[in-house]
Amino acid sequence: MAMTAIRTAPAVRDTLTRVVRPSWAILGALAFVTLLGVSIPVRWQYAPLVVSILLFGLPHGAIDHLTIPRARTHSVTTRSLATVGLLYLVLGGAFVAAWFVAPVASFVAFILLTWFHWGQGDLYVLYEMTPKTRLSSVHRILLVVVHGGLPMLVPLLAFPRIYRRVASLLVGTFRPGGVADIEWLFQPEMRLLLGVGFFLLVLATLALDWRRSRSLWRIDAVETTLLTVYFAAVPPILAIGVYFCVWHSLRHIARVVCLDDASVRELAEGNLKSPLRRFVHDATPLTVGALVLLAGLAVVVPSSPATTPEAVGLYLVFLAALTLPHVVVVTILDRVQGIW
Numbered sequence: 001m002a003m004t005a006i007r008t009a010p011a012v013r014d015t016l017t018r019v020v021r022p023s024w025a026i027l028g029a030l031a032f033v034t035l036l037g038v039s040i041p042v043r044w045q046y047a048p049l050v051v052s053i054l055l056f057g058l059p060h061g062a063i064d065h066l067t068i069p070r071a072r073t074h075s076v077t078t079r080s081l082a083t084v085g086l087l088y089l090v091l092g093g094a095f096v097a098a099w100f101v102a103p104v105a106s107f108v109a110f111i112l113l114t115w116f117h118w119g120q121g122d123l124y125v126l127y128e129m130t131p132k133t134r135l136s137s138v139h140r141i142l143l144v145v146v147h148g149g150l151p152m153l154v155p156l157l158a159f160p161r162i163y164r165r166v167a168s169l170l171v172g173t174f175r176p177g178g179v180a181d182i183e184w185l186f187q188p189e190m191r192l193l194l195g196v197g198f199f200l201l202v203l204a205t206l207a208l209d210w211r212r213s214r215s216l217w218r219i220d221a222v223e224t225t226l227l228t229v230y231f232a233a234v235p236p237i238l239a240i241g242v243y244f245c246v247w248h249s250l251r252h253i254a255r256v257v258c259l260d261d262a263s264v265r266e267l268a269e270g271n272l273k274s275p276l277r278r279f280v281h282d283a284t285p286l287t288v289g290a291l292v293l294l295a296g297l298a299v300v301v302p303s304s305p306a307t308t309p310e311a312v313g314l315y316l317v318f319l320a321a322l323t324l325p326h327v328v329v330v331t332i333l334d335r336v337q338g339i340w
């Protein structure tokens with residue numbers, strides 16, 4: 001069985017620790033106040049997703065065109081830029097077309113793709129935080145399945161009605177009432193089956209962690225428990241919005257910032273400003289480019305959004321289209337960095 005361990009500079013690990021700890025604190029605090037009975041008005045629950053358009057969320061993918069050359073320490077050329085542009089055009093365009101033709105299947109594909117992608121993001125962080133640990137491929141796959149499954153599956157188990165409403169919003173933009181095709185997914189028997197199966201996978205993963213490395217086990221147990229409680233307690237639209245910004249996107253931004261040697265040096269000296277300024281400089285043009293495309297999508301969909309939930313639904317469809325090429329870039333990055 002293939003075993004992998006990646007090499008990590010201590011400065012990279014320190015940078016990741018700096019973003020991992022606040023993400024634990026923020027999600028933990030939100031879960032805690034929710035469990036105390038504090039409820040956030042529904043209108044405000046959309047705020048983190050709206051904020052993610054400019055902060056963390058959209059920008060985290062807006063440097064995809066620079067990521068692979070940097071990871072390979074090659075220079076960025078017109079050809080490398082054109083390749084990423086074409087990747088986005090073909091895969092992103094195909095996914096948008098798929099929403100028009102088969103909205104229900106596209107929704108399910110979006111959930112499964114996000115499941116993989118958010119899991120792969122966490123796998124990288126676990127590797128970096130425990131750099132001498134070698135993991136079998138089965139163990140890596142289980143970590144991806146569990147970490148991606150926590151945000152995608154726990155809300156389905158805990159808040160099936162809201163999950164269904166979001167599904168209906170996304171699918172309904174293209175085919176009103178189409179969500180009826182996946183009614184079975186929200187039934188108690190199905191959720192019980194998925195919940196039990198997932199719980200067994202969590203136990204198997206933690207058992208493998210324990211055998212392989214106590215520090216991996218500690219971090220994984222903390223993250224798994226935290227994310228389970230968080231997604232079981234916090235209303236899903238709010239929970240996913242905050243997670244997307246301060247967990248997934250922030251970790252990815254830290255990862256790509258650390259591909260730049262000058263930034264790593266500055267971070268080691270405690271200089272956070274310059275690497276951050278460079279990131280904003282690199283990510284701004286294509287964040288703006290993506291916003292223009294989002295505005296274009298709002299015009300061509302069959303029912304243009306008229307309310308905040310509908311606008312957020314359309315933004316999620318847009319993210320789905322960006323996710324496919326983004327996942328290809330991150331998967332190549334995983335390969336270059338020796339995760340797979």
Ligand SMILES: CC1=C(/C=C/C(C)=C/C=C/C(C)=C/C=C/C=C(C)/C=C/C=C(C)/C=C/C2=C(C)CCCC2(C)C)C(C)(C)CCC1
Pocket residue numbers: 057058059060061062063064065084085088089110111114117151152155162163166167236237240241244286287289290293316319320322323326
């Ligand atoms: C480079 C480039 C560009 C840009 C790009 C970008 C900017 C990217 C980004 C990317 C991104 C930014 C991505 C993202 C992703 C995201 C995601 C993946 C999400 C998901 C989510 C979900 C799936 C959710 C859902 C839900 C809710 C919300 C609630 C309830 C429950 C549920 C779960 C259903 C352009 C095109 C301009 C051009 C070409 C090149």
Ligand SMILES: [Fe+2]
Pocket residue numbers: 060061117121248252326
């Ligand atoms: Fe991502």
